[in-house]
Amino acid sequence: METPALPVPESRSAIPPALRGVFPVLVALPVLALFQWALSESPFAVYLLSVIGVNIILAVSLNIVNGMTGQFSIGHAGFMAVGAYISGVMSLNLKEVALSFLPVAASDQVLFTVALLVGGLAAAACGFLVGLPSLRLRGDYLAIVTLGFGEIIRVVVQNTNAFGRALGLSGIPQYSSPYMVYFWVFIVVLAARRIAGSSHGRSLWAIREDEVAAEAMGVDTTGYKVRAFVISSFFAGIAGGLFAHFVPIINPGSFTFVKSMEIVVMVVLGGLGSTTGAIVAAIFLTLLPEGMRSLFNALGAEGSLAQKVDQIRMPVYGILLVVLMLSRPQGLFGTREIWDVLPRWLPRKRRGLS
Amino acid sequence: MAQLLQHLINGLAAGTIYALVALGYTMVYGVLKLINFAHGDVMMVGVYMGYATAFALGREVRSSLVGVALIFAVAMLGCALLGFLIERFAYRPLREKPRLTALITAIGISFALSYGFQLDIGFLPGASPRAFPEVIEPREWIIIGDRDVVVWNWQVISFLIAVVLMVGLQYLVFRTRFGRAMRAVSWDHRVAALMGIPTDRVIALTFMLSSALAAGAGLLYAIKDTSVSPLMGLYVGLKAFVAAVIGGIGHVPGAVVGALVLGLVEEFVVGYAASTWRDAVAFGFLILVLLVKPGGLFGRVAAEKV
Amino acid sequence: MSAVLTSQETRPPLLQADGVSIQFGGLKALTDFHLAIRQGDLLGLIGPNGAGKSTAFNVLTGVYQPTRGEVRVAGQRVNGRKPHQINHLGLARTFQNIRLFRALTALDNVKVACRAQGALHPHELGAGTKLRNAITNYRDWWRALLLTPHFQEEERELTRQAEHLLEVMGLSHRRDEEARNLPYGEQRRLEIARALGTKPRVLLLDEPAAGMNTREKADLMVLIRKLRDDFQLGVLVIEHDMKLVMGICEQITVLDHGETIARGAPAQVRSDRKVIEAYLGDSYLESHGGAA
Amino acid sequence: MSEAQVKTLGERRAFPPLLSVDGIKVHYGAIQALKGVSLTVGKGEVVALIGANGAGKTSTLRAVSGMLKPSAGRITLDGKDTTSLKAHQLVPRGMAHAPEGRGVFPNLTVLENLELGAYLRKDADGIQQDLEKGFTLFPVLKERRKQLAGTLSGGEQQMLAIARALLSRPQLLLLDEPSLGLAPQVTETIFRTLREVNATGVSVLLVEQNAHLALNSAHYGYVLETGEVVMAGPGKALLDSPEVRRAYLGE
Amino acid sequence: EKKTQPAPSGEGGSQTAQQGQQKPATPPGGGEVPAGSDVILLGEVGALSGGQATFGISTRDGIDLALKEANAAGGVKGKKLAVRVYDNQSKPEEAAQATTRLVTQDKVVLILGDVASSNSLAMAEKAQTAGVPMITPSSTNPKVTETGDYIFRVCFIDPFQGFVMAKFARANLKLNKVAVLQDNKSAYSIGLTDVFTRKFTEMGGKITTTESFSQGDTDYRAQLTAIRKTQPDAIYVPGYYSEVGVIARQAREVGLRVPLLGGDGWDSSKLFELGGSAIQGSYFSNHYSPDNPDPKVQKFIADYKAAYGSVPDALAALGYDAARVAIAALERAKDLSGPAVRDAIAQTKDFPGVAGTITLDDKHNAVKSAVVLKVGDGKTEYVTTVNP
Ligand SMILES: Nc1ncnc2c1ncn2[C@@H]1O[C@H](COP(=O)(O)OP(=O)(O)OP(=O)(O)O)[C@@H](O)[C@H]1O
Ligand SMILES: Nc1ncnc2c1ncn2[C@@H]1O[C@H](COP(=O)(O)OP(=O)(O)OP(=O)(O)O)[C@@H](O)[C@H]1O
Ligand SMILES: [Mg+2]
Ligand SMILES: [Mg+2]
DSSP states (O other): OOOOSSOOOOSSOSSOHHHHTTHHHHHHHHHHHHHHHHHTTOHHHHHHHHHHHHHHHHHHHHHIIIIISOOOOOOHHHHHHHHHHHHHHHHHHHTTBOOTTSOHHHHHHHHHHHHHHHHHHHHHHHHHHHHGGGGTOOHHHHHHHHHHHHHHHHHHHHTOGGGTGGGOBOOOOOOOOHHHHHHHHHHHHHHHHHHHTSHHHHHHHHHHHOHHHHHHTTOOHHHHHHHHHHHHHHHHHHHHHHHHTTSOOBOGGGGSHHHHHHHHHHHHHHOTTOHHHHHHHHHHHHHHHHHHHHHHHHTTTTSTTGGGGGGGHHHHHHHHHHHHHHHOTTOSSTTSOHHHHSOTTSOOOOOOOO | OHHHHHHHHHHHHHHHHHHHHHHHHHHHHHHHOOOOTTHHHHHHHHHHHHHHHHHHHHHHHHTSHHHHHHHHHHHHHHHHHHHHHHIIIIIGGGTTSOHHHHHHHHHHHHHHHHHHHHOOSTTOOOSSOEEOOOSSOOOEEEEETTTTEEEEHHHHHHHHHHHHHHHHHHHHHHHSHHHHHHHHHHHOHHHHHHTTOOHHHHHHHHHHHHHHHHHHHHHHHHHHHOEEOTTHHHHHHHHHHHHHHHHOTTOHHHHHHHHHHHHHHHHHHHHHSOGGGHHHHHHHHHHHHHHHSTTTTTOOOOOOOO | OHHHHHHHHTSOOSEEEEEEEEEETTEEEEEEEEEEEOTTOEEEEEOSTTSSHHHHHHHHTTSSOOSEEEEEETTEEOTTOOHHHHHHTTEEEOOSSOOOOTTSBHHHHHHHHOOSSOSOOGGGGSTTHHHHHHHHHHHHHHHHHHTOHHHHHHHHHHHHHHHHHHHHTTOGGGTTSBGGGSOHHHHHHHHHHHHHHTOOSEEEEESTTTTOOHHHHHHHHHHHHHHHHHHTOEEEEEOSOHHHHHHHOSEEEEEETTEEEEEEOHHHHHTOHHHIIIIIOHHHHHHHOOOO | OOGGGOEEOSOOOOOOEEEEEEEEEEEETTEEEEEEEEEEEETTOEEEEEESTTSSHHHHHHHHHTSSOOSEEEEEETTEEOTTOOHHHHGGGTEEEEOTTOOOOTTSBHHHHHHHHTTTOOOHHHHHHHHHHHHHHOHHHHHTTTSBGGGSOHHHHHHHHHHHHHTTOOSEEEEESTTTTOOHHHHHHHHHHHHHHHHTTOEEEEEOSOHHHHHHHOSEEEEEETTEEEEEEEHHHHHHOHHHHHHHSOO | OBOSSOOSOOOSSSSOOOOOTTSOOOOSOOOOOOTTOOEEEEEEEEOOSSTTHHHHHHHHHHHHHHHHHHHHTTOBTTBEEEEEEEEOTTOHHHHHHHHHIIIIISOOSOEEOOSSHHHHHHHHHHHHHHTOOEEESSOOOTHHHHTOTTEEESSOOHHHHHHHHHHIIIIISOOOEEEEEEETTOHHHHHHHHHHHHHHHHTTOEEEEEEEEOTTOOOOHHHHHHHHHTOOSEEEOOSOHHHHHHHHHHHHHTTOOSOEEEOGGGOSTHHHHHHGGGGTTOEEEESOOTTOOOHHHHHHHHHHHHHHSSOOOHHHHHHHHHHHHHHHHHHHSSSSSHHHHHHHHHTOOSEEETTEEEEEOTTSOEEOOEEEEEEOSSSEEEEEEEOO
16 A cells, blocks of 8 residues: 555566657657647637646646755746747747748747757756755755746846847747647656656655755765756746747746746645646646636626626635645645555556566 | 935835844744745735724824824734734644645735735725825934935834834843743744643744734835835735845844845945846845855854754 | 784775864864774774764764864775765765655665665766766766666666665565654664665764664674675774673774773773773773773 | 553552553554553652554653643543643643653753743742752753754753753653663763652653663563553563563563 | 748738648637627726736726616617626736637637736737737737737827827926836836837937836835936836826935826826825826816716726726727627628727727727826826827
8 A cells, every 4th residue: 555655667568678768758749649639629728728738847847846856946937937038039030930841830840849948958057057056055045046046037037128028028929739738748747757766866855855864875965956956947948938839928927936936836735746746736726717717607707796706716716725735735645646546446557666 | 425325224214124024024934934925915914904094093193193003003913813813724734744835825825815905895905006194294304415315204213113123022032931932832843842832822922923013014114105005015025035034034133134234235226226137136135145154144054963 | 802903904994084173163072083994894983972973973974074184985085075975985874863764665765875886986086077977967867767778777776786785684574664654773774774775885883773672782783793794894883882882893982072082992991991981980880890 | 452461560569640541542644553552650650661663652652741642542640631631731730751852952052941941930049949950960061051952962962851851840750762872871870860850759751772771760660562561560570571581681 | 041921910901810820720700699699798808916907907997887888878789798807917828818718718709908018919919819809908019909900909009108298398398307217017118218218319308317116116215316316307207106106205205306207007096195295296198188078078987986986097998998999890890700890990980989089090009199187186187188
């Protein structure tokens, strides 16, 4: 019944070891294409799913730092902003450019991917910078540095003409598609799971549990912390890039510390360290406000009082957070994953190596 | 020169308000190691309580000494009660749980209060800012030259209040039995209970004190800047929190010094450099301080005995 | 005894402290501390509470930086090195207040410490290796992300090693139990297993028998000897249980107020007047009958 | 439930009753740590509780001092039911508990730690006297009175914890492994102190790994095994019993 | 290599600009009301919570009033009007989400909103893609209507307003030196600053300094002290009333006695409360003057007061106008499909709004005159009208 806290890659498997690394990707690509096709008639579902996907990427990536490594970062929106703006500016400038050897649509996707990667790498570079102080700073002090960093990014954007200042960047081509978003969701989840199942993941958990002991057992704690920040902010940057290409307007007001907090909420609500928990929480918290909207509509939102109802969502959201946290303080799944807590009759994940 | 002096005074005045709010953060952090993200919003609620009282009292009464005292009393008591309720229902049940969970409920409370007060339903005030009535009639106390340098009565008053409160709190925390109990609870409330310390009561009292302090700070803030709005707690709260960290969170004089320094830094950035970069400089300064002194100006990073 | 000593001298010390001192504020926690551990040694470090024993461990392992003196591991000066680097040179320890990774399983606790390679050679710590380390590191991350066969093989190898260590320490039945749920005595043993995972040359044990009953202590004595022999270690033990220390250590260093007040074979130390006054107490003499 | 299985050796000296623990059960989540433990401590009596690691000794003390609420069973102190009282409510009734892991407040100075021990006392003079007494008992503490307790060595912290517990002038003192990590000499001191304190009428419930020491200084002892009392008897009698000698003294 | 496809900011014509090249946008005309339905559903997205809530709420009330009046008068094409209002929390991504929902799920025929241009831009992208017409009441940034042919506005744009105040300051007030205090978080404020600065210097004036603050601030003493040093004749504060009132007080406090100048963001009955006596004697450009004796303006003011308890501000007036332009267009349109409604709106000419007569030009912007008002004791005084 008690499952190991750390997932381990499967050992008994029909897939030859050499293929195991890429196998999930090979499976995912056609599935995503199907998914994309199924959605083609429903712009709102596409939009909502994109938001959910971006939030999943954010939550899962933040979980690498906050959940696995036990560092307390509350500036994730800053990294997201870096990715969003860098890739956004790139796409705006390359809007009229196409690769001659490809059809226009394909060329756009290629350029978009490049823009995403550049944005992600820029965010990763920032993550490296922010990770460095973790050499000296612990806990809440590190948290406030990440927060400060996020705010600095916001101010920089707000004062840079190339980034559109307060108005933000508008008219970014809407290249983002559920296919792309969920491809990255897939990548980030896979990466998080594989990190968790490797010696790197164990080192991160060790840092979370006891930094002094980890260091004494030969874990380069600073190095690992910095790398956790780099990876986590890379994906935040990717999330930002995806976000910029479907909204498709970005504005400094979208990347405030309130946004960072929302991501932290997803991670904690899901259960610190639980990747599937972060996913479920991200889905739930994104759908919650929209669900309230549907509820109010069903109650007759065209009435006069109902016009005031939509703004009730935010305070209600706040109260719900309190209630949820009180009823499940360890997060949805604690540090475990969904298959560890689902009832037994569901197909269970095989025990891995350990 | 005169301008420099004026900036100095402005900076100190702004810092004073940060200081009063920061003291509340520091106190709660001191006992619970909880960053009470709802603190700024409690302050906001306090200000609205004072606002309502001021209106109920009418123009005459509210600017009398009794009136002012009454406004402060209502707001501070009201907030103490609010603080008690928040602690009782949102934080206490999570005391044995991981620290981050309480942080999330704090965020939840913060959202509920700030966005809740933006509603224009029932007694809630609605989103638009209001002018806080003049309760302390602003008077110029020191004027140099052709109003080159002006010091206002409320600037001096709030500065004095901040200093007195700081000294008082420092005394409370380090010289009294209650303060000792607070510090014991902050380390390990289970063991503290073994000393006969009623931990729940100590924590509740700390919260009430810090919330009352927030209300007082908020009123001084509203008197100073005359404008009241539901999101005011968010902005002031964030800055005050930064100030508390600069000083070394959990450290009482540190909070005050950190706040004054932050106030001055912001003032001088705006006054002499580019006002657009104020927030960036403020946070940059914070990061710089932490890099040099990882526990803030006064805080000690508790040397962990291995 | 003296014959043994001379033969030891011919082997180079794996861990050496030369005139190490450290101060906390005004407090001299450790003064002019000397020590040399060679392979096969089983040394003891005793002294009254607050004498500086744990501090000595902390200085040796890089948790604290000495204010004066030099620490060498495998001949390499390690002053200023981080604990993990010193650990890589082959120095592992346990903690007086157990510091396990509480939420991790017993197996994972050990796996954290297990690394593919053994202790580094001293020159591998020199300048210029930083870049190489960084490259190796990122390469390892990629291997983990791509689940390369090499990575899978390495994971299996780590698991095998860790399982073996658990078995050696008699903890196999606790493999998948979270560390925090283990009884105290098993937690102590798990700490030792974890330390062994780093493939050390020298093992430092800080009060390994604390919280164990007499019987468990007796078992531990056997175990420590066995570990030394099987893993070819040098071992340094801090312990307040005289039966254990006197029973297994070949040489004992006694600290008091940070200063070394005696050093020698158990019999010698036991009858040293200064040691009796500062540490053992007269009643110890009475109950053990070994008057000087 | 397990009352019948307790093997009792020898006669217990009669003390007026003080603490009585009656069939308490304790759970940590799914783990049941105590499966119905019963024991009594008389006024002026020293009672030792021995048992292997994880037997539930600490849990028993925690339940007695109100740190844990037992899920079943009853605890009475001085004739009053205290089962549902919280820890801080038991202190004024004469309970003092020096917990496992010492529980000193590392962010407070040694002196402040000691003063907290006397938190509920109002007699400044008496406190001062008891402080001095503590300092003569443990002179190191006097030297270090201004030092933060967190930087004390392990043994020093243990002394501080005991001195602090004594400062509340308890009627019943709960000690959880007081000799843990102490130099032999200090262990001596502590057990001597324990006897002295006991001589003034304070009852002691003592948990120790060092069964030899504990049973030697106790009037009565209980042996705990996996959450149950399996044996009880006067200290000396237990010491002589072959089971105890084999299981806990390694003979 | 250049793309062969046209840039998406297609204008005029009936073809929808295709934003997402990978698949064709939904066919235009999201607004088919189910046959037999007796309600025409409009959508509105506004900042009802967050930093800009106070403006969003005024707008909503203005729109609400217009719809009530229209329904009382029998509705449109024999059907009642209803509006579904979604909050965007003052964030563009929420605006985009709410708009997408309105145009594709709720199938509204037309969409209204918002104040802040970045939110309106996000809405415009989605409305344009879905082929649902959108009218923004009060977003003054030129970019908004450039998004595509389905996007309209009933207010003038930043360049015009900046020009109005520059001209007024130079020609009427004969000012030489003006300092600027802008809201760095607001695109609107930055836009006005840019135009004002350019025009004012072109006309021979001098900008002594440009300082900035962030929406939500309440302490402007540092900026004002810095401004004071430059001894301007006036301070241009193109912000919102929520900040301007306090700025005026603090300007007096640091010894600045010169008038403040501003734009339509000032217009609110709250300005007098927040600014007290300090704001008196200042000027701002606006869409309409409540002093306007025109009966339809006075009726609007009276009705609004009766319904919501305060004098309508410019945002309420513009919300009201936007809704009425929309209603009129729906009435005119041959059916309720997107292109038909779009074409009907585009034909709006000499529409008598309370905030000026509205004619939409070929860029879908309202060509209107602006008024300059002077702040008096508890009310504004009409000073002059400036024509485009
Ligand atoms: N980080 C620190 N800051 C200040 N003083 C310290 C620190 N670490 C240790 N000390 C002091 O150094 C002295 C030696 O402590 P140490 O822990 O080495 O003792 P020890 O010999 O291990 O004692 P014990 O047997 O009780 O564990 C003690 O007096 C302790 O108070
Ligand atoms: N906080 C806790 N959470 C979960 N299980 C616990 C906790 N504390 C104790 N236990 C379990 O309860 C059982 C009894 O523990 P307890 O600490 O009372 O034993 P003990 O006799 O004091 O042992 P030791 O000699 O190791 O101190 C053990 O199995 C232990 O693992
Ligand atoms: Mg020690
Ligand atoms: Mg125990």
